[in-house]
Amino acid sequence: MWWQLVAATALLSAARAVDRNNFKTCQQSSFCRRCRAVQEGRSPYKLLLDTLQADANSVHAHVVNTENSVLFTFQLYALTDDTFRFKINELSPLRPRYTVSQHVLDREPRLARLEVTERTPDYVVVTAGPNKVQLFGAPFRLDFYSHGTLVVSANARGLMRFEHLRSKPQQKEGEEGAADAAAPSQDAADTDPGAWEENFKSFHDTKEFGPEAVALDFSFVGAHRAYGIPEHADSFALKSTKNTDPYRLYNLDVFEYELHNPMALYGSIPFLVGHGEGHTAGVLWLNAAETWVDIANTVDQNVVSSIVSFVSGAASSPQVDAHFMSESGIVDVFVMLGPAPHDVFRQYTAVAGTTPLPQYFSIGYHQCRWNYNDQDDVRQVHGKFDEHDIPVDAIWLDIEHTDNKKYFTWDKVKFPDPTDMVHNLTAKGRKLVLIVDPHIKRDSNYFLHNDAESNGFYVKTKDGKDFEGWCWPGSSSYLDMFNPAVRQYYASRYRLDNFHGTTNDVHIWNDMNEPSVFSGPEVTMNKDCVHHGGWEHRDVHNVNGFMLNMASYEGLLERSNGKLRPFLLTRAFFVGSHRYTSVWTGDNMAEWGHLKITIPMCLSLSIAGFSFCGADVGGFFKNPDPELFVRWYQAGAFQPFFRTHSHIDTKRREPWLFDENTMSLIREAIRKRYSYLPYLYTLFYELETSGRPVMLPLWAEFPAETPTFDMDDQYLLGRSLLVHPVTDAGASTVSVYLPGADTLWYAVDSHQKYVGGGTVQIPVTMSSVPVFQRGGSILAKRERVRRAAILTLDDPFTLVVAVDRNNSASGTLYIDDGESFEYRKGKHLYLSFVFDGKKLTSRSLDAGQLPSRTWLERVVVLGWSSGAASALVESRSVGRVTVETTYDQASQTLTVRKPGVSMAEEWTVSLQ
Numbered sequence: 001m002w003w004q005l006v007a008a009t010a011l012l013s014a015a016r017a018v019d020r021n022n023f024k025t026c027q028q029s030s031f032c033r034r035c036r037a038v039q040e041g042r043s044p045y046k047l048l049l050d051t052l053q054a055d056a057n058s059v060h061a062h063v064v065n066t067e068n069s070v071l072f073t074f075q076l077y078a079l080t081d082d083t084f085r086f087k088i089n090e091l092s093p094l095r096p097r098y099t100v101s102q103h104v105l106d107r108e109p110r111l112a113r114l115e116v117t118e119r120t121p122d123y124v125v126v127t128a129g130p131n132k133v134q135l136f137g138a139p140f141r142l143d144f145y146s147h148g149t150l151v152v153s154a155n156a157r158g159l160m161r162f163e164h165l166r167s168k169p170q171q172k173e174g175e176e177g178a179a180d181a182a183a184p185s186q187d188a189a190d191t192d193p194g195a196w197e198e199n200f201k202s203f204h205d206t207k208e209f210g211p212e213a214v215a216l217d218f219s220f221v222g223a224h225r226a227y228g229i230p231e232h233a234d235s236f237a238l239k240s241t242k243n244t245d246p247y248r249l250y251n252l253d254v255f256e257y258e259l260h261n262p263m264a265l266y267g268s269i270p271f272l273v274g275h276g277e278g279h280t281a282g283v284l285w286l287n288a289a290e291t292w293v294d295i296a297n298t299v300d301q302n303v304v305s306s307i308v309s310f311v312s313g314a315a316s317s318p319q320v321d322a323h324f325m326s327e328s329g330i331v332d333v334f335v336m337l338g339p340a341p342h343d344v345f346r347q348y349t350a351v352a353g354t355t356p357l358p359q360y361f362s363i364g365y366h367q368c369r370w371n372y373n374d375q376d377d378v379r380q381v382h383g384k385f386d387e388h389d390i391p392v393d394a395i396w397l398d399i400e401h402t403d404n405k406k407y408f409t410w411d412k413v414k415f416p417d418p419t420d421m422v423h424n425l426t427a428k429g430r431k432l433v434l435i436v437d438p439h440i441k442r443d444s445n446y447f448l449h450n451d452a453e454s455n456g457f458y459v460k461t462k463d464g465k466d467f468e469g470w471c472w473p474g475s476s477s478y479l480d481m482f483n484p485a486v487r488q489y490y491a492s493r494y495r496l497d498n499f500h501g502t503t504n505d506v507h508i509w510n511d512m513n514e515p516s517v518f519s520g521p522e523v524t525m526n527k528d529c530v531h532h533g534g535w536e537h538r539d540v541h542n543v544n545g546f547m548l549n550m551a552s553y554e555g556l557l558e559r560s561n562g563k564l565r566p567f568l569l570t571r572a573f574f575v576g577s578h579r580y581t582s583v584w585t586g587d588n589m590a591e592w593g594h595l596k597i598t599i600p601m602c603l604s605l606s607i608a609g610f611s612f613c614g615a616d617v618g619g620f621f622k623n624p625d626p627e628l629f630v631r632w633y634q635a636g637a638f639q640p641f642f643r644t645h646s647h648i649d650t651k652r653r654e655p656w657l658f659d660e661n662t663m664s665l666i667r668e669a670i671r672k673r674y675s676y677l678p679y680l681y682t683l684f685y686e687l688e689t690s691g692r693p694v695m696l697p698l699w700a701e702f703p704a705e706t707p708t709f710d711m712d713d714q715y716l717l718g719r720s721l722l723v724h725p726v727t728d729a730g731a732s733t734v735s736v737y738l739p740g741a742d743t744l745w746y747a748v749d750s751h752q753k754y755v756g757g758g759t760v761q762i763p764v765t766m767s768s769v770p771v772f773q774r775g776g777s778i779l780a781k782r783e784r785v786r787r788a789a790i791l792t793l794d795d796p797f798t799l800v801v802a803v804d805r806n807n808s809a810s811g812t813l814y815i816d817d818g819e820s821f822e823y824r825k826g827k828h829l830y831l832s833f834v835f836d837g838k839k840l841t842s843r844s845l846d847a848g849q850l851p852s853r854t855w856l857e858r859v860v861v862l863g864w865s866s867g868a869a870s871a872l873v874e875s876r877s878v879g880r881v882t883v884e885t886t887y888d889q890a891s892q893t894l895t896v897r898k899p900g901v902s903m904a905e906e907w908t909v910s911l912q
């Protein structure tokens with residue numbers, strides 16, 4: 001069969017690019033075509049202001065489509081933290097329309113008070129705290145104001161479209177298609193030949209419920225750029241789609257994806273951030289159906305927008321316009337009003353949830369390959385890491401570890417003794433990560449298939465049969481994770497007594513969860529398949545992978561009775577996936593362009609709540625040359641998730657298989673990563689508690705610096721490190737933009753000081769990783785090399801104090817047991833360090849306590865210009881002691897040796 005051919009081709013790592021013909025364009029998608037054809041400035045939708053009623057937290061009213069008199073409900077809610085939400089649904093739909101909020105919001109958003117403060121025949125003003133919304137009747141439009149400034153407007157361009165559910169037109173004898181039989185309407189939903197059925201290549205989509213698209217436009221007033229809506233292999237700042245397809249959000253397994261285009265990839269987060277010099281705002285379009293997003297940027301086009309000139313008269317104000325178009329579902333929108341970037345990030349996580357602190361090992365280095373062949377191979381690989389003194393925290397096994405791609409089983413010939421294999425890893429402080437894919441082999445000797453089939457646990461076809469598709473195991477079916485009983489069943493598969501050969505030190509990788517179906521349209525499931533609750537796959541496609549991750553997470557949590565933090569990796573994702581799993585950017589290639597794109601791809605995910613992001617180091621397809629490989633390790637070492645992975649047909653690429661020099665450069669990069677783990681872990685703690693992304697665009701900290709708006713080659717790791725990895729072959733210098741005219745930056749290796757506010761040329765060698773510590777920051781490192789991250793938990797710290805122009809600095813450090821949830825009960829240390837130019841002070845930021853043996857080994861002060869100094873250390877355990885210091889005049893670095901204080905006590909170090 002042809003799809004076996006596709007699968008076979010997929011195995012050959014051919015150097016060709018993606019076959020675009022396998023994926024739809026907007027023109028080939030009937031709803032996208034219809035929505036995109038809506039003309040600006042002629043919106044038929046009218047908000048019936050005389051129906052508007054208010055209660056303490058919301059207003060509701062009817063909206064009418066004046067062309068066909070169909071009525072809709074409109075609700076607007078004020079939420080806490082400067083956020084509004086509005087929903088539009090049919091007043092009386094023929095069948096309920098799917099609302100994804102029921103599946104992805106772990107709690108109802110917290111409501112705030114609002115008041116109707118003005119009512120006129122043309123508009124109503126609703127006020128909530130410092131914000132207001134002006135609701136216009138005809139045409140329907142919503143203007144969102146933050147502290148008196150208009151920042152977001154919905155339907156300003158009049159591109160709203162809400163296709164009400166309708167009865168299928170009767171087909172007359174001898175007529176083909178539904179188009180001619182339709183009522184005498186001019187609406188595209190009645191005339192489009194793709195409205196009631198649609199073909200793509202050899203695939204037929206029976207659209208039983210007909211046209212049901214929803215679309216709406218948003219203008220970000222004052223915004224220079226828009227960011228977000230991952231996942232695309234494109235620049236961080238979204239491009240105008242005037243001459244291309246819109247950005248597409250439809251979770252797909254795209255074989256050998258191409259760079260710099262708006263094509264869909266594995267995951268979808270329909271969250272957009274508009275950013276300008278003076279203001280940042282966000283819009284979450286909470287819809288799980290296939291979605292396309294047009295972007296227009298007035299800065300580039302030099303077009304004066306009607307809305308801006310109408311409202312503020314500021315004709316030169318920049319603006320970004322977005323147009324969301326989804327195939328089904330309802331309009332459910334959150335508008336986050338900022339005003340600063342960090343406000344928007346926090347407001348988003350208030351709705352979508354925050355990322356729970358990961359286990360310490362999981363921010364270490366991961367060694368993966370398709371495949372480590374057998375248990376001897378695994379033993380040799382981690383043995384070699386020891387032989388070469390390279391830290392590694394986990395060895396990963398891809399699909400070949402199973403008995404014929406039956407997940408939760410082992411190939412008994414290659415892995416006769418998995419328990420012993422795991423034990424050998426954990427004896428060295430390491431973990432095993434196993435792949436568990438969602439396709440279930442249809443094999444009557446497979447317990448999972450038998451259970452699923454007999455319990456009716458599989459996703460159904462439109463005719464009510466078990467859906468069958470082709471994937472790695474051959475003929476496969478797919479568990480329906482929308483059924484709570486299926487999730488419960490699936491979660492219990494991870495129990496240690498159910499999953500032979502696993503322990504609490506075995507973690508899980510959910511791949512292929514778009515879902516990938518080799519034999520399906522666009523390599524995924526048919527849209528007319530049916531899930532629990534009667535939802536078509538069309539309605540829920542983009543949240544499918546999320547549901548699987550949610551069940552896996554529950555399973556991993558339950559297997560330790562809720563004690564240990566689960567670690568998961570996913571390929572597909574949706575709004576909220578970050579609550580359960582880490583993510584990587586899928587099947588990339590060993591090319592310089594793919595190394596470069598890791599930065600904008602992970603930044604897009606980060607600002608959309610998903611910080612725990614990385615890319616396959618070295619590239620999944622093809623073989624990296626030593627230079628690319630080293631540069632990729634150096635870049636990956638400063639990204640939140642750090643894993644190498646490679647295709648089965650590539651050459652083996654464990655570091656020691658390269659020449660001595662290459663291997664030592666890789667070792668150096670990995671060790672550098674480990675030295676920063678305390679800082680990175682602190683960032684993850686602060687991600688959970690404050691919603692601040694781990695990887696940040698420069699404009700998050702320097703919002704008015706326009707040169708940062710289009711940057712794809714550098715970013716901030718937390719607030720204190722600026723990272724500009726070398727991503728060009730043969731580079732001898734890199735141009736680094738250091739923001740902040742008042743800000744000092746210190747190269748972390750040479751301690752050389754730079755003043756921000758411009759671009760500097762930094763010479764580089766093969767061992768250079770251009771990273772700069774921000775003046776005014778203090779961060780913690782651990783500099784002893786060990787086999788794995790958890791073996792360093794009792795090791796002492798080095799504090800690097802980088803002073804600002806006032807000779808002061810501050811920072812934080814978070815420590816706990818690295819694996820359990822005890823930290824939430826106060827078993828942790830969260831410390832604040834303040835340096836005032838003379839004295840460095842450590843204090844607890846909360847009441848947390850940890851019986852910790854860690855101590856302070858070293859304080860390094862960067863930018864210390866007053867020459868040699870003596871250091872007086874004071875604490876309960878050491879009393880008052882003077883300790884040795886050294887001073888390096890050339891780099892203006894003062895090092896205080898062995899203050900010796902415990903991290904669990906309050907202390908000071910005074911310099912004189």
Ligand SMILES: *[C@@H]1O[C@H](CO)[C@@H](O)[C@H](O)[C@H]1NC(C)=O
Nearest residue numbers: 375376379417418420421424
């Ligand atoms: C575990 O380690 C021991 C000692 O090195 C070795 O003999 C044994 O083969 C290992 N077991 C597995 C399954 O790798």
Ligand SMILES: *[C@@H]1O[C@H](CO)[C@@H](O)[C@H](O)[C@H]1NC(C)=O
Nearest residue numbers: 742743744776804805806808
């Ligand atoms: C230095 O201190 C002054 C006065 O407190 C303050 O206004 C300024 O922002 C500080 N500069 C830096 C770089 O922190």
